[in-house]
Amino acid sequence: MLNSTHSLPSSHPRFAPLQPVRTWLQSMAIANATMARRLCTVIPNQCPFAREIRILGRKVAQIPPLCKLNPLYPELMELRFRALCYLADECNEDISAYC
Numbered sequence: 325m326l327n328s329t330h331s332l333p334s335s336h337p338r339f340a341p342l343q344p345v346r347t348w349l350q351s352m353a354i355a356n357a358t359m360a361r362r363l364c365t366v367i368p369n370q371c372p373f374a375r376e377i378r379i380l381g382r383k384v385a386q387i388p389p390l391c392k393l394n395p396l397y398p399e400l401m402e403l404r405f406r407a408l409c410y411l412a413d414e415c416n417e418d419i420s421a422y423c
Contacts, residue, residue, distance in 0.1 A: 342395055349399040354410040357417070363407040364422040367400050 354360050371389035378384065391397050411417040
């Protein structure tokens with residue numbers, strides 16, 4: 325019979341080797357327009373791995389977007405968004421070229 329008084333503590337430590345990188349990406353400040361433009365150029369706005377394989381004009385296979393498998397995907401998208409916001413709000417630039 326199970327004893328309900330012996331449950332796992334809610335604050336047990338988790339193994340998170342990428343947490344320092346996540347924290348660094350989340351705390352990165354966008355300091356100037358050059359840095360913001362570079363981030364918008366380097367971080368793609370959509371997954372570059374998604375492809376359709378066509379032979380003689382017919383789709384024979386599709387490679388799904390694999391970016392969501394990247395454990396840092398949310399942090400990278402947030403950083404790109406903050407860079408776009410910096411360019412639009414602080415520098416009054418047209419960001420349509422980066423979208």
